[in-house]
Amino acid sequence: MTRVFVSRDLAAKSVGADEVAERIAAAARTAGADVEVVRTGTRGMLWLEPLVEVETPEGRVGYGPVAPEEVDGLVAAGLLDGAGRSEGAYLGPVEELPWMKRQQRLTFGRVGVVDPRSATEYEEHDGLQGLRRALTMTPAEVVEEVVDSGLRGRGGAGFPTGIKWRTVLGAEDELKFVCCNADEGDSGTFADRMLIEGDPFVLIEGMTIAAYAVGASEGYVYLRSEYPDAIEALTAAIVTARDRGWLGEDILGSGLSFDLQIRVGAGAYICGEETSMLESLEGKRGMVRAKPPIPALEGLFGKPTVVNNVLSLATIPTILANGAAAYAAYGVGRSLGTSVFQLGGNVARGGIVETAFGITLGELVNDFGGGSASGQPVRAVQVGGPLGAYLPVEQFDLPMDYEAFAAAGAMVGHGGIVVFDESVDMAAMARFAFQFCAEESCGKCTPCRVGAVRGVETIDRITAGVDRAENLVLLDDLCDLMTDGSLCAMGGLTPLPVRSAVRHFGKDFGS
Amino acid sequence: MTMEVTDSAPVPAAGRPQRVRELAAERIRLRGPLLPILHAVQEEFGWISQTDIPVIADVLNLSVAEVHGVVTFYRDFRRDPAGRITVRICQAEACRSVGAVELGEHARRSTGAGFGETTADGRLTVDEVFCLGNCALGPAVQVGDKVHGRVTPARLDAILGEAR
Numbered sequence: 093m094t095r096v097f098v099s100r101d102l103a104a105k106s107v108g109a110d111e112v113a114e115r116i117a118a119a120a121r122t123a124g125a126d127v128e129v130v131r132t133g134t135r136g137m138l139w140l141e142p143l144v145e146v147e148t149p150e151g152r153v154g155y156g157p158v159a160p161e162e163v164d165g166l167v168a169a170g171l172l173d174g175a176g177r178s179e180g181a182y183l184g185p186v187e188e189l190p191w192m193k194r195q196q197r198l199t200f201g202r203v204g205v206v207d208p209r210s211a212t213e214y215e216e217h218d219g220l221q222g223l224r225r226a227l228t229m230t231p232a233e234v235v236e237e238v239v240d241s242g243l244r245g246r247g248g249a250g251f252p253t254g255i256k257w258r259t260v261l262g263a264e265d266e267l268k269f270v271c272c273n274a275d276e277g278d279s280g281t282f283a284d285r286m287l288i289e290g291d292p293f294v295l296i297e298g299m300t301i302a303a304y305a306v307g308a309s310e311g312y313v314y315l316r317s318e319y320p321d322a323i324e325a326l327t328a329a330i331v332t333a334r335d336r337g338w339l340g341e342d343i344l345g346s347g348l349s350f351d352l353q354i355r356v357g358a359g360a361y362i363c364g365e366e367t368s369m370l371e372s373l374e375g376k377r378g379m380v381r382a383k384p385p386i387p388a389l390e391g392l393f394g395k396p397t398v399v400n401n402v403l404s405l406a407t408i409p410t411i412l413a414n415g416a417a418a419y420a421a422y423g424v425g426r427s428l429g430t431s432v433f434q435l436g437g438n439v440a441r442g443g444i445v446e447t448a449f450g451i452t453l454g455e456l457v458n459d460f461g462g463g464s465a466s467g468q469p470v471r472a473v474q475v476g477g478p479l480g481a482y483l484p485v486e487q488f489d490l491p492m493d494y495e496a497f498a499a500a501g502a503m504v505g506h507g508g509i510v511v512f513d514e515s516v517d518m519a520a521m522a523r524f525a526f527q528f529c530a531e532e533s534c535g536k537c538t539p540c541r542v543g544a545v546r547g548v549e550t551i552d553r554i555t556a557g558v559d560r561a562e563n564l565v566l567l568d569d570l571c572d573l574m575t576d577g578s579l580c581a582m583g584g585l586t587p588l589p590v591r592s593a594v595r596h597f598g599k600d601f602g603s
Numbered sequence: 604m605t606m607e608v609t610d611s612a613p614v615p616a617a618g619r620p621q622r623v624r625e626l627a628a629e630r631i632r633l634r635g636p637l638l639p640i641l642h643a644v645q646e647e648f649g650w651i652s653q654t655d656i657p658v659i660a661d662v663l664n665l666s667v668a669e670v671h672g673v674v675t676f677y678r679d680f681r682r683d684p685a686g687r688i689t690v691r692i693c694q695a696e697a698c699r700s701v702g703a704v705e706l707g708e709h710a711r712r713s714t715g716a717g718f719g720e721t722t723a724d725g726r727l728t729v730d731e732v733f734c735l736g737n738c739a740l741g742p743a744v745q746v747g748d749k750v751h752g753r754v755t756p757a758r759l760d761a762i763l764g765e766a767r
Contacts, residue, residue, distance in 0.1 A: 102735075105750070106740055138740055279695030279697045279698070279733065280695075281734075282738050282739070316736075319736055355635075356642055361733060373635050375635040375637030434738065434739075436697040437700035437739075442740065443739050513700070521699075524699070
């Protein structure tokens, strides 16, 4: 039997992967060929989607992008045997493509490779090794392993994950929680979604290790309502995990009890902020809490709570399976391990790239991304989401490193990179940053709630040429106030895109 | 907003309060059950009526104001019926870089409905959304449950034509 792989990831489906999978199955039936179409996650080479891979003795051979109407022709040319080298869509062995070969895929090692619904395939591809090893250690040893790995929170803030766990482990309480923040609302970020759709068991395994390490018995995944495919994938995986004894009572015969629930958000961006997420999980308006107390001590329902991002938790199994040193061997300075960079926007070859920290912005945008999709020169990139800085091409030699980015007045954030070509109006983008903040502010603190509205008005006056110099000073002052006076990152970081736009692209503001 | 205070109390549809009570009661054992209940009500009825709120508040032993506050905080919860099909056009940065703003304007011209509005025939509700997680294949548009990538104005018209 020949196995043919087609992604069921939302991005692949958005350009016709379902239709391609159906056509292949139909063409195989017509040809009387013994073919199984396996639906995987995406490899993350999104410009090649729908990507079709065929299992051959030489490995998986790829074809992409394949439009539904091209399927019959490709099958006639020998697709089901991995043939058809003369066809335009033929890519050769997928693992040998430069885009794949240059990466170090630790967290995303299985995504695009396995059937995300298959617990058997998960185990066959090194799944559960991290959990099995963790269960042979004491909780404190697991926590120290995570500390030693250097893993920092992948949600954006970059706080050391192990330190957070140490605090929760040290908090004495009968009830503790592990919460996965899967409210990935930032434009240009899709790695959480891709991971949950492409390898949901790894998140379950990571959360279970976290629960064991800190002594938690219940876990919640706060998932965006905008991601129905991810909700479906994780729901199915949780059911399977319970059936297999990977969740519930006496996990893998270790005596550990831990169970997991999904909670679906309701379209509020601010709930990506950890304290807003906790309020929302409790069934309230998603308004930020002042810290202290920190969630590690008083989190969900006032109990000690680990709050980690999807990718942080999904990286834990790798760290436990291979050891902290193996993970920390990747990276630079205090940015250790690998990060999942997401290339989006106006980019020729968009997708995800997992490499060690230290790769430069230019390598990502030009070497991997191939420049803009439009063919016009790249003018700006926004790194780290809507609250991240806009950087000009002059800064493309910046290495992906939390400290190096901070020193340049920017942030790595969650590694999302959005590319803009020459047609971009940076004053309009700065205005949008304020507009977005005004729209999505929880309203609890004045600098964010009112400051963002004032910001839109001030930029409008600047671009209209009304008292331009004075209003630029006012804008600067407003940005200072929001940075210093906001309760959370929403108001505190909105000045980042605004100021970087003014600094690097001043002529768009009418100078 | 003041309209709600001065309007006479809305009359619930027959059978609806009982069903809302059941949906709430089925979820009361969850920790923090309010959002799951509101999602369940909206899933079944398509929107959350002002008359549902006191019922939910009663089941959860919350004040009507608390439940109202939560319903109005979240963008997902509709407080009036939507068209038969909802079209959401991403307006976030990544999609903007490849023409999402122009696509939104095109949608308004071709359907007559701006963001948050329903077409005169009641078939389509058009709205904006901030990120569907399809940032490398934008502009992204969600029609019903299906997300479409690389949507041009012409393709949007074709997709909407099929949907209607």
